[in-house]
Amino acid sequence: AQKITQTQPGMFVQEKEAVTLDCTYDTSDPSYGLFWYKQPSSGEMIFLIYQGSYDQQNATEGRYSLNFQKARKSANLVISASQLGDSAMYFCAMREGRGSQGNLIFGKGTKLSVKP
């Protein structure tokens, strides 16, 4: 069974609008971390934002915010005021077991295209 599910293979958004990229996860571990990465066409993986399972507030980093709904096991990425440079692949990832050496599992990704 997939541990990280990204149901949107591709999405389009108009420049300057907000967009939500979906991510659901599956774990029985009470302690875990959730991550979002951006991969532009150049191929580098860029870390965007992190949410810990015990964090009370949703994480925010500039134009990125994470809509964390623990009971639903979802960790959607919200990008506000989209820019052309936001066009890229976006990956959701999970690490189980805070404080341990646990591995980092990725979803299949969502390709975001920002239209001018």
Add this chain to the structure above:
Amino acid sequence: DVKVTQSSRYLVKRTGEKVFLECVQDMDHENMFWYRQDPGLGLRLIYFSYDVKMKEKGDIPEGYSVSREKKERFSLILESASTNQTSMYLCASSVQGDTEAFFGQGTRLTVV
């Protein structure tokens, strides 16, 4: 800045060859990872290591082995390369605990 360096950006090898992909990080990270990335499949974990000489299988270890003799270096070995191992290979490292992983630039391997 953390730097994770993969020895080659592009590599072409013949079927049956033994292939070494090298990864070096300069931030004294305990954890190191090897992933392969294929279109539509995302990043799949091949192996990871949480300490020198320690290794754990990921989701797709078949056909691969790894070596971590020094903390900063994590090598991925294809014992006998096959065409279905043509892929993008990504190395990453992180400290232990709940922190992000830092990635290398990737090695695009083609097996012919």
